[in-house]
Amino acid sequence: MRVVLAGVVLVLALATAVGMWLLRPTGVGRPTVKASVAVGVQYMHGDVTAIAPLSCDDFGAPPSLTHPSAKDAKCGRAQVKLTSGPEQGSVVTVDLPPDARRAGVGVSLVIMKVPGPGEGSPYTFYDIERGTPLALLVAAFALTVVVVARWRGLRSLIGLALAAAVVVEYLLPGLLEGHNPVALGLVSSAAIMIVVLYVAHGVSARTTTALLGTFAGLGITAGMGALAVAWAHLNGVSSDDNAALQQAAQQLDLRNLLTCGIILAGLGILNDVTITQSSAVWELYDAAPHLPPLRLYRQAMRIGRDHIASTVYTVVFAYAGAALPVLLLISLVNQPVSRILTSADISEEIVRTMASGIGLVLAVPATTALATLVVRSLQRAEARSAEQVSAPRETRARVGADA
Numbered sequence: 001m002r003v004v005l006a007g008v009v010l011v012l013a014l015a016t017a018v019g020m021w022l023l024r025p026t027g028v029g030r031p032t033v034k035a036s037v038a039v040g041v042q043y044m045h046g047d048v049t050a051i052a053p054l055s056c057d058d059f060g061a062p063p064s065l066t067h068p069s070a071k072d073a074k075c076g077r078a079q080v081k082l083t084s085g086p087e088q089g090s091v092v093t094v095d096l097p098p099d100a101r102r103a104g105v106g107v108s109l110v111i112m113k114v115p116g117p118g119e120g121s122p123y124t125f126y127d128i129e130r131g132t133p134l135a136l137l138v139a140a141f142a143l144t145v146v147v148v149a150r151w152r153g154l155r156s157l158i159g160l161a162l163a164a165a166v167v168v169e170y171l172l173p174g175l176l177e178g179h180n181p182v183a184l185g186l187v188s189s190a191a192i193m194i195v196v197l198y199v200a201h202g203v204s205a206r207t208t209t210a211l212l213g214t215f216a217g218l219g220i221t222a223g224m225g226a227l228a229v230a231w232a233h234l235n236g237v238s239s240d241d242n243a244a245l246q247q248a249a250q251q252l253d254l255r256n257l258l259t260c261g262i263i264l265a266g267l268g269i270l271n272d273v274t275i276t277q278s279s280a281v282w283e284l285y286d287a288a289p290h291l292p293p294l295r296l297y298r299q300a301m302r303i304g305r306d307h308i309a310s311t312v313y314t315v316v317f318a319y320a321g322a323a324l325p326v327l328l329l330i331s332l333v334n335q336p337v338s339r340i341l342t343s344a345d346i347s348e349e350i351v352r353t354m355a356s357g358i359g360l361v362l363a364v365p366a367t368t369a370l371a372t373l374v375v376r377s378l379q380r381a382e383a384r385s386a387e388q389v390s391a392p393r394e395t396r397a398r399v400g401a402d403a
Helices: 001-023 098-103 129-174 181-201 205-231 238-247 255-267 265-289 293-322 323-333 337-341 344-402
Strands: 044-052 076-080 091-096 108-113 123-126
Touching: 001 181, 001 205, 044 238, 076 098, 076 108, 091 098, 091 123, 098 123, 108 265, 123 344, 129 181, 129 255, 181 205, 181 255, 181 265, 205 255, 205 265, 205 344, 238 255, 238 323, 255 344, 265 293, 265 344, 293 323, 323 344, 337 344
Parallel strands: none
Antiparallel strands: 044 076, 044 108, 076 091, 108 123
């Protein structure tokens, strides 16, 4: 059975490698990147050293920045000491919107210097500098994972970094060059799973079983996603960002890009359930090696059903949390619920959640059945090996007794 598993994985790995080579980004057909900064505009960093009150009516910025919903919103005029750029060390005047004003003295800002003959300070607030808190948060996450999960946690972080490299260095450039998004999503996901599972969990029959279950779930998710996108007549252009993307990269197929997003969206949680089910079968077998295969499968599926129940909540509430402002906006619209739910942007999220959820749920029995088959096959192989080893010993013992 180990030879069979190794052969199947080798074929899948070779197919993935060939697919990645055929769809590799070459730089041909990629849209020209337009300059995001006007001539003469400079970005620099600085720390707020003092803030004076300022009426938001005098701010001179769009109302979305100066008039948030809070009634007590206040703008400010800050003295900012520059910490980067050619004017490092200088103190400049910058008008702050309410969010930056509330951050107070000491906060780091990203400042934009716009040259020109206009009156007032040429320095404009661009954003709050969040590099330090984000870096600390990432470090805390990595430390927590390593402390709790130890070497396996460290390996999972390495796998996560490799997965990010595949997405950034391979998937995104390939999409921008106009390669088929579904094919790119499948080969990228396959490559990520092969690397991540073996790096995080080691090379074993248990990990290989989870990998094959993940591949089955990916295939189901991709198929359901493509069918659902076609049935719902979704074209992928449901937001201003998508429309802008279509204008900037006209070779992109946004409908298939939506399917690619569905595949990627279910990748992490699909890996979670397949490795859990594979481990559950192995642990049950270790605890009761004489369980019949059908009973072993049923007991493992009890664990799988509990996992499915909690995972369904995870998928739905993860979307609800990310889309909370949209949901609030919907609650203020005087339209029938059915019309709102069938609008293009909401339909995309429903299709994304349901398609990945179907692949996720069906991957549980598929992985459990495969793991049961593998563990029983390995048991029979070990029993035959033990018999072959013990047979010569018994023969020698009988010969010695006859002598």
